[in-house]
Amino acid sequence: MIAIINNLIQLLVILLLAPMVDGLIKKSKAFSQKRQGAPILQMYYDLFKLIKKDSVVSETASWIFKATPYIVFSTTAAAALLVPVTTLLPAVPFPGDIILLFYLLALGRFFMCISALDTGSTFGGMGSSREAMISSLIEPSILVSIFTIGLIAGSTSIHQMMVTMAAVGNPLFQPVFILTFLAMLIIILAETSRIPVDDPATHLELTMVHEAMLLEYSGKHLALMEYSAAVKQLILITLVANLFLPADQLIPFAGSGGFLLSVALYFLRVVLLSAMIAVAEISTVKFRFFSIPNLAALAFILSFLGFLQYFILGR
Amino acid sequence: MNWFAPDYLLYGSMITYLAAAIAAIIFYKHPHLCTQSAQAGCILASVLGAASAVRLLLSGQEKIILKPFESTIPYVSVSMTMDALSAFFLLILSVLTLCVSIYSIGYTAHYHGKRNVSLFHFLYSTFILSMLLVFTADNAVFFFMAWEIMAVLSYFLVVFESEQEENRQAGLLYIVMTHLGTAFLMIAFMLMFYYTETFDLSASSQHIPETGRNLMFLFFLIGFSTKAGVIPLHIWLPYAHPAAPGNISALMSGIMIKTAVYGLLRFVFLYLGVETPWWGAVILVIGMSSAVFGVLYAFIEQNIKKLLAYSSIENMGIIFIGLGIAFLAFARENHWVGALALTASLLHCFNHSLFKGGLFLGVGSIHYATHTKNMEKLGGLIKRMPVTAVFFLGSALSISALVPFNGFIGEWLTYQSIFASISSGNAALNIAYIVSVAVLALSGALAAACFIKLFGISFLGLPRSDHAAYAKEVPLAMNLGSGILAFLCLLFGLLPLIPLNLLSRVIASITGNGVVGQLQGGFLAAWYPLKISGNNNAVSPLLIFVSILLLAALALAMLRILGGSRRERKYGTWDCGFGSLTPRMQYSGTAFSKPMKIVFKIFFQSSRDLKLQGDHPYHPESMEYTITTESVFEKYIYIPLLVWVTAWSKRVKLMIQTGSVHTYLLYIFVAVLVLMLYNRIG
Secondary structure: OOHHHHHHHHHHHHHHHOOOOHHHHHHHHHHHOOOOOOOOOOHHHHHHHHHOOOOOEEEEOOOOHHHHHHHHHHHHHHHHOOOOOOOOOOOOOOEHHHHHHHHHHHHHOOOOOOOOHHOHHHHHHHHHHHHHHHHHHHHHHHHHHHHHHHHHOOOEHHHHHOOOHHHHHHHHHHHHHHHHHHHHHHHHHHOOOOOOOOOOOOOOOOOOOOHHHOOOOOHHHHHHHHHHHHHHHHHHHHHHHHHHOEEEEOOOHHHHHHHHHHHHHHHHHHHHHHHHHHHHHOOOOOOHHHHHHHHHHHEEEHHHHHHHHHHHHOO | OOOOOOOHHHHHHHHHHHHHHHHHHHOOOOOOHHHHHHHHEEEHHHHHHHHHHHHHHHHHOOOOEEEOOOOOOOOOOOOEEEEEHHHHHHHHHHHHHHHHHHHHHHHHHHHHHOHHHHHHHHHHHHHHHHHHHHHHEEEEHHHHHHHHHHHHHHHHHHHHOOOOHHHHHHHHHHHHHHHHHHHHHHHHHHHHHHHHHHHHHHHHOOOHHHOOOHHHHHHHHHHHHHHOOOOOOOHHHHHHHHHHHHHHHHHHHHHHHHHHHHHHHHHHHHOOOOOHHHHHHOOOOOOOOHHHHHHHHHHOEEEEEHHHHHHHHHHHHHHHHHHHHHHHHHOOOOHHHHHHHHHHHHHHHHHHHHHHHHHHHHHHHHHHHOOEEEEHOOOOOOHHHHHHHHHHHHHHHHOOOOOOOHHHHHHHHHHHHHHHHOOOOHHHHHHHHHHHHHHHHHHHHHHHHHHHHHHHHHHOOOOOHHHHHHHHHHHHHHHHHHHHHHHHHHHHOOOHHHHHHHHHHHHHHOOOOOOOEEEOOOHHHHOOOOOEEOOOOEOOOHHHHHHHHHHHHHHHHHHHOOOOOOHHHHHEOOOOOOOOOOOOOOOOOHHHHHHHHHHHHHHHOOOEEEEEEEOOOOOOOOOEEEEEEOOOOHHHHHHHHHHHHHHHHHHHHHHHOOOOOHHHHHHHHHHHHHHHHHHHOE
């Protein structure tokens, strides 16, 4: 029972924090551009505004269109259940498997892509087709990266992987982890539809991927879709934060004090990674669509070299 | 006497298949009666077959031997053995046959009065019976006979709608390729007899020297790979599957191509043994190339049945990856990893027969309702065929390896077996293993993209032609057949231990290594997790599914509490203010796969041709846009080969076939003389 409550607390941390991380990234971008920018909590206001609005559903759409926001949200939130915020609590009533995590996110993506085709709109088809391509090309680097970390930890359980990395101490002092970390950063940019892969701020049909799929959504449905995207982003950031920047080994005491400290450290690392993502976004431009394979290839080579460094040269 | 013993059930099953075939002939004047009696026979026979297989697997009996009659031909015995491996494949066959036969009751109704229904049902029942014999034959010659009968009957079924030229051509290609494979198998069996002087499979293969083993492996591999349709021997598959009637494609893709996996296990794994590491490596490489190329060609395909056919090539690739890893692991004496990989591979065989069977039946329903296989003429079917759409979506989710369907379990176990292989591998093999991880990831993601395209373009949006606009829901029997398959996909995805418990007995019996209980998990107490005992990696699909349901309910409740109840308005799709959208403005299947076609253009050899008519380039009167893609394998391997063979045989014909009788008499004389001399000296 305690394990389940611990798990729910961690889920709650991710669910509550997710919109703020989005705000943090936007604020950092605004800061670099000498703008004041929207408040950090803007996304919460937006979501509350949206859920109080009526939704418009296309006449062409079927039940897929209406079910998708709930499926996307529930699969993303279920994925959040698998990713521990802190390794200190024996929180997982079932071992969260990292392959399962990415296949859960893929389930949400599958429905998002078909819902975009459901309305018969050209934009939807465009977004769906592009998303299918980007996600297919980035998938090999994801699996190779998580295999590298998983093999070093001797397990595909996320909790076990995080514990191992905490025991390593400073992973980023070792070449294998630097390479995998860089690959994971590119993966986050691609998976969360950020520059240089996609532009979250634009609604111009030539550039948009993720936004094109959401174009027909409004009201509650849109709120759920936007919220799920933010949760997915925080899941990936949490994963990278706890795998590559582990801090739980620094905490000297156990119990609830230790837990709170761990969450505070977690929060700091999330802020740091959000700032890194913002820096990555402002220091590049959006790639031409057919340059994205190059980026995916770069991510693959980084993750592959990471594997080779550890398992071929390292032994 | 126990009438429910596996051997009686198996006899019963075979007799019932025969009875169904005979019933089909007897009632040839009454199409309805013919369909119903033949398919009812097949349903009963498949239930008996499944019962026999499950009883054998659960009883722990090693094997049963059936000897219906003594054969008078030397070295050939008409005897059948059902051990755990045969039983497992018999189970796959029976489950699929059950659903396909239910479906066929509705599906073949459109043949009534137009075609020879009696012939169709005769071929259908005997085709299934021939596969049953392939799985149980324990004498190489008897196996070979069953194999040939299976090939020929399936050829007749492929060309059943023979009035179309393309179906006849597909059939020709199929029969040529399948006989190419048969030729290699025949050489392998002859080598087997040469070394052991018996065709009996239970005989020992110890005395076969190293060279003989390697040669036999290669011949078996080529022979069986042709049936499996793995790259580069796949070229018949994307033509034959679309040509065959819907229910036959489901059987061919669901189970017939898996006779190759059975053959490789029976003749190579069990008979020859796996001491040589390069065998596994070859299978792994074939598997990887099939997985990637299969799915790439599937993704750019607009013909819905051809898309599924290419997807079968991809899935055979995944099965071969598992086999290759198993062979490598056993060759390196790593039995635990080998057993895990074999489990993954065989489970994927079972899963693939369920979801691909369901998908082919679904596509058969689409064809039944719309009379087209072209995706660009479909659209909006979810509103006209809601039940078909739901079952199709279930199978599509499953083949995309998404939780909580059974496809995910197979994919996860394959990943886990690679994981376990790397943990215990050496440097050179580790590179191959990690490449296969990347290949699996790429093909998995592309398969999902493929089925987003197939489902999204055919079932969603606006109808692109009148065919789709006036489609009607198919009869109940058809939906029942594909519905059971989709339901089984979900059931075995949520409770993966049901098939795995049966499968672990197979693995334990054929690896001779106590691996039973390797995949274990407590019932509901621990949420039924699927666990690998070696490294404690686990997933619990049931728990995830329940969490997803609870979280969706939570989302509904929170939106209601925080947002209050809000209206939902119906309105047109956003058209940028230019007036109403037409179906032509939707994304087409070609457009959907265009980005991938550009990224991987080297494999597609695509060329485009744009014809404009009118004076002004920006305002043409009419426009014609053609895009063609070619398979690299056909263009660079098969067509040059064909050209060369034709040219060569023309030359040889001029040399030796002069047309004069006395030359031919000379040939006969020389042949007899040489044979007599050989006999004298040899």
